[in-house]
Amino acid sequence: MRYLPFKHFVAGMAVFVAGCVGALAQTPSLSGIGRAPTPEELAVLDKGAGPSGKDLPSGKGTAKQGAGIYAIKCAMCHGQNGEGITGAPSSQTFFKAARLGGGNATPKWQSGPRDPNAPPEIISGSFYFAFPTTIWNAIAVYMPQFRAGSLTPDEVYSLTAYVLFKNNLIKEEDVMDRETLPKVRLPNRDAFVPNRIEDLQDWDKRGCRLPYGVCP
């Protein structure tokens, strides 16, 4: 290789560096990558509602209507009466089978062994969750398993009403719709800390980082 004079080398490096800096200074535009989803695609994907209920679709249902749908689409895993079946495909958690109804107690700290004479405590989802829209989400987004998200809004309102009814939280003929569902008050709402959703993201105020890195 021919020897390259140093001054040429310096000039070459200066141009190279200037080129690099120039290239870095302007990030190329990413427009054109990705496409707009079609309204049908958005509708299929856009399931679920927050506690305010603003994402709830139009529709309605009662527990009476929900019972009919439940018998066909849900009872094989969740039991004839919402009692849950051990070993069913949906019994995926550490807890008992997917029990839906019959709730009669909110969760309590267990310091010692349970009193054998006390009536059995059934802590169903409705007696644990903070918001009724979580029941909606479980049915509208997660269920039925292997056909998740396949129920219509009317079906989901009916089944949500059915679950609430089976936990004695609403009456069998109460109509659940986008106005009435968010207003149902679940028994365990005030157990959660921090109680307000607005406070959830303030880690330092919550004291999560210290002393062990676990929220109090």
Add this chain to the structure above:
Amino acid sequence: MNSKEEQKNLKPSSRRRFLKESAALAGLAAVGGIRSAQAQQAFGLPAGERQVGWVPEGSIPQQNILRDPWTGEPLRDPEGNPVVDWTGSPQWEKYRQGARGLGGPLYGTRDKDFRLYGYRSRYVTSTRIGTNGANCPMPTNIKTPFFSLLSPLEDQMGVITPTSLSFMDEHGYEIPDIDPKTHTLTIQGMVDKPLTFTMEDLMRLPSVSRIHTVECNSNGTVNHSNRLQPWATPGDIYGELSCNEYTGVLLSTLLQMAGVQRGASWIWAGAKDSTNHTKSVPLPKAMDDAIVAYGQNGEPLRPEQGFPLRLLTPGWEGVTNIKRLARIKVTNEPGPFLREARIYTTIRGDGKIRWFQFMMPPKSVILRPGPSHPVPSRGYYEIRGMAWSGQGRVRRVEITTDGGRTWKDAQLQEPVFPKAIARFVFPWTWNGEEVTLASRCTDDQGALQPTIAEFAKHWGTTPEWFKTPRSSVWRFNVIQPWKVAGDGRVTNAIFTV
């Protein structure tokens, strides 16, 4: 017939051609017969004579002939012979059965073709640890019989968990079989421009590649089988942890492309699986270091870890690392969804329930010595282990070799990556007496692993309470002690420090 001598005798230009040809031929010769007469000459074979194993053109299986990807025409070498990749052909199978090259029969080429994707020595038998959780479901026809498969940490030598030994928690039981050509990710909700991306789109975008842990929030819990037993290994105790290199596009890039609207404060990240598992994630985390990952340890994600796409939320509980990510909805409130409204909350001694905790706390564990690595005799051992924290970098690891009375700093292997496993070593001489070893980790936020007494106080109870397996003991990051007995056996000494 020494090819090196041949090489020296050739002129420069033909030397270059020889090298080019032989390089190409070396690749193809490994997969089949040498067809070109010139090549035969270069390799010292008499010109014109057919080599043993020569296959007439009519007998070459059609799918093994390489074709021009644009025209579909068979490729031909300068002599006019078709270019062939013999992989998988009956001729190759017959050849491979008796071949001593390419790994040889001891490497296993007789039974299986390991050229394509390697494997480890048959003397290395480390496997994942299977568990069905506390309440074992009955016999099932589900394809993946195990609810979770734990990583055998005691066998992990470095910071990276081997892909095939990385842990898996499959809440829906089934691992879906997703075609990456049809899989999409949609950003919707409070954005200026909803966008749907294909895998090809995502792989075009600016990428990052980072080393991070994924850890289940129950990792270390007293609830897991064996965790309280004296024979529990680091894998039994902390096996719901793996540290891999994840490659993908930052979620912030995608959100910026879609244009997040004022007032948004949460995202809902949803999967495409048997229950469309969805989690609420605060928007600041999504904009910080969350990655939409397609790569794991240098190759595409494994199906167990979410092929083809996974949301990575570095340092946060495993369940927020949504596998088979299919949608992100930008919004201003959490769901809450099933796996944050009940399971993944923890009840306190005063009856209140903690929720939305997200971050994983600092933890550490000595890997050697351990139940599967006893100390056979007195003398020098390097105590080795791993430490990690979801809050940031491991700043410091201390070791006690006298049951917690005194603590000394261990040496951390550099570089220490944030929200990843840090490897530590500590020189130790065993004098043959019974002793308890332990490690404790401090992270860069200043959080320090607690003793069992401190942790129990935090929970509003006593250490006794943890001695029975109970569900919902999450984020159990107490110091993990190991007892070394006089005969060199090492056992799990939980609750003693």
